[in-house]
Amino acid sequence: MEKVKVKICExxxxxxxxxxxxxxxxxxxxxxxxxxxxxxxxxxFGTCNKSDSFSKAPYVMVDDEQISSADLxxxxxxxxxxxxxx
Amino acid sequence: MNNSELETKRLKREVLIRLxxxxxxxxxxxxxxxxxYEMRPKYSEVPFRCCVxxxxxxxxxxxxxxxxxxxxxxxEKTTLATYAKKALERQRPDPNPLTVVESACHSCQAxxxxxxxxxxxxxxxxxxxxxxxxxxxxxxxxxxxxxEKCKKCGMCVASCxxxxxxxxxxxxxxxxxxxxxxxxEHGFARIDTDKCISCGKCVSACPFGAVHAKSQVIDVLRKxxxxxxxxxxxxxxxxxxxxxxxxxxxxxxxxxxxSKVYEVAQGADITATTEAKDFxxxxxxxxxxxxxxxxxxxxxxxxxxxxxxxxxxxDAHTPLYYTAEIVKKEHPDAVTVFISPCFAKxxxxxxxxxxxxxxxxxxxxxxxxALGIEIDTCEEKEFEYKxxxxxxxxxxxxxxxxxxxxxxxxxxxAVKPVIVNGLDKTSIRDLRLYAKTGQCQAGNLIEVxxxxxxxxxxxxxxxxxxxxxxxxxxYGEQGQxxxxxxx
Numbered sequence: 001m002e003k004v005k006v007k008i009c010e011x012x013x014x015x016x017x018x019x020x021x022x023x024x025x026x027x028x029x030x031x032x033x034x035x036x037x038x039x040x041x042x043x044x045f046g047t048c049n050k051s052d053s054f055s056k057a058p059y060v061m062v063d064d065e066q067i068s069s070a071d072l073x074x075x076x077x078x079x080x081x082x083x084x085x086x
Numbered sequence: 087m088n089n090s091e092l093e094t095k096r097l098k099r100e101v102l103i104r105l106x107x108x109x110x111x112x113x114x115x116x117x118x119x120x121x122x123y124e125m126r127p128k129y130s131e132v133p134f135r136c137c138v139x140x141x142x143x144x145x146x147x148x149x150x151x152x153x154x155x156x157x158x159x160x161x162e163k164t165t166l167a168t169y170a171k172k173a174l175e176r177q178r179p180d181p182n183p184l185t186v187v188e189s190a191c192h193s194c195q196a197x198x199x200x201x202x203x204x205x206x207x208x209x210x211x212x213x214x215x216x217x218x219x220x221x222x223x224x225x226x227x228x229x230x231x232x233x234e235k236c237k238k239c240g241m242c243v244a245s246c247x248x249x250x251x252x253x254x255x256x257x258x259x260x261x262x263x264x265x266x267x268x269x270x271e272h273g274f275a276r277i278d279t280d281k282c283i284s285c286g287k288c289v290s291a292c293p294f295g296a297v298h299a300k301s302q303v304i305d306v307l308r309k310x311x312x313x314x315x316x317x318x319x320x321x322x323x324x325x326x327x328x329x330x331x332x333x334x335x336x337x338x339x340x341x342x343x344x345s346k347v348y349e350v351a352q353g354a355d356i357t358a359t360t361e362a363k364d365f366x367x368x369x370x371x372x373x374x375x376x377x378x379x380x381x382x383x384x385x386x387x388x389x390x391x392x393x394x395x396x397x398x399x400x401d402a403h404t405p406l407y408y409t410a411e412i413v414k415k416e417h418p419d420a421v422t423v424f425i426s427p428c429f430a431k432x433x434x435x436x437x438x439x440x441x442x443x444x445x446x447x448x449x450x451x452x453x454x455x456a457l458g459i460e461i462d463t464c465e466e467k468e469f470e471y472k473x474x475x476x477x478x479x480x481x482x483x484x485x486x487x488x489x490x491x492x493x494x495x496x497x498x499x500a501v502k503p504v505i506v507n508g509l510d511k512t513s514i515r516d517l518r519l520y521a522k523t524g525q526c527q528a529g530n531l532i533e534v535x536x537x538x539x540x541x542x543x544x545x546x547x548x549x550x551x552x553x554x555x556x557x558x559x560x561y562g563e564q565g566q567x568x569x570x571x572x573x
Contacts, residue, residue: 020550
């Protein structure tokens with residue numbers, strides 16, 4: 001089975017808005033999901049430079065789905081959905 | 087940073103970003119006035135409070151802190167537009183670094199000890215026997231605490247074999263190591279500025295994000311806009327809290343409008359050698375121990391709560407002191423701005439005429455966002471002065487002690503470091519004991535840092551402690567050791 005790819009933006013905006021803290025919280029999930037997810041940091045997606053969208057940072061991508069104002073709960077919810085093919 | 091802290095910090099940072107954007111806009115006062123309405127427009131969701139009006143009210147107060155004012159002094163009638171204008175006219179920043187959003191704070195219940203439903207109505211009644219104030223009685227088959235008599239000592243909590251008694255805390259009061267924040271008669275948290283050491287532990291502890299730093303970011307940006315020569319002095323901890331290479335930081339700050347950037351690590355080299363020399367002299371004169379002197383939170387603690395340890399504190403100045411001295415010598419007319427990981431340095435900056443302003447990492451981050459500076463696309467540029475490995479690692483717990491060991495010119499092995507990794511009630515008690523008895527069994531060089539983890543764990547930091555540690559360490563490894571050439 002292909003792994004669900006979790007990408008955390010490490011651009012300036014996402015970093016300042018707590019992206020690294022979100023990443024470290026998500027990293028604790030590798031225990032639970034073992035080889036089902038793959039976590040990586042990526043450079044700016046470019047989402048944040050549109051008008052007010054900085055306020056919805058940090059952004060996380062789970063496969064092709066973008067999560068705004070990302071926190072642990074939101075990311076887990078999407079990972080679960082992807083794993084169950086919903 | 088846990089999930090709840092993330093939420094409050096994001097909210098505070100969003101306000102700062104919008105405020106800086108307003109400053110950069112055509113109409114600063116009007117766009118400042120609009121911040122609460124833009125963040126909570128008509129019909130918007132109400133994520134935290136009872137209604138959109140209360141949310142706006144709180145956001146208005148947060149904006150006030152961003153403008154550098156005391157929320158406590160606000161008459162609630164003056165508009166943000168007027169405050170924005172006042173901020174532009176201000177000559178000196180407010181001396182006390184922290185302020186409380188009263189309306190955000192009110193939701194908190196005062197600390198108390200409470201017997202829960204799980205009380206088993208036991209025969210032994212250890213709770214009643216443990217209470218030295220006669221506050222516990224037995225009513226309707228259950229222990230009850232009289233809040234009038236209860237001193238919240240927690241003896242009953244410890245005595246209950248069922249764990250049925252709990253002690254609730256007020257997070258800010260609980261986090262404060264010196265008892266400087268407490269609820270007033272209206273239930274609002276109040277900071278006693280005579281006691282406050284500006285460590286900022288309450289800022290991080292409050293789940294409502296009610297404690298704010300009064301920002302100087304507008305003062306700094308105004309001076310840049312006026313075309314003044316504004317120089318940034320960056321704390322060593324910054325290397326760990328910015329998503330780029332250390333060499334890119336200079337370019338990012340120049341893009342903001344700073345005319346030059348100095349690493350405070352430059353002054354840390356002087357602190358290390360001065361402190362090693364000071365320590366050697368003290369040991370030769372029979373001193374039992376010495377403590378470091380670079381943490382602003384600790385220096386405030388010594389001044390306000392622990393004067394008895396003063397004779398044991400090193401006479402070496404802080405890295406910021408030496409760096410600012412060099413900068414002012416080279417650029418006498420420049421405005422100097424310290425880029426700080428914490429709030430406590432505000433007090434030190436206030437007392438040092440060579441440093442004009444302080445902005446913290448959060449405010450720097452907000453400025454980068456407001457200006458649309460993508461930091462990992464910035465140019466790489468080496469610093470003119472090559473700081474040592476130890477100076478770069480000053481921001482890590484144990485880093486200052488290591489630097490003294492590296493700069494040590496005396497008998498090898500004579501320096502025995504003791505690390506006080508974070509100030510809390512226990513470590514303060516230990517320090518008081520060392521001062522009182524004039525001895526410290528554990529060693530002779532006591533490094534004191536207010537934040538557990540060191541300056542990279544300062545309360546205005548952006549990234550996580552773990553990642554920051556690694557980045558600062560990596561940068562340190564690229565520097566030459568102060569101890570090189572010894573032996």
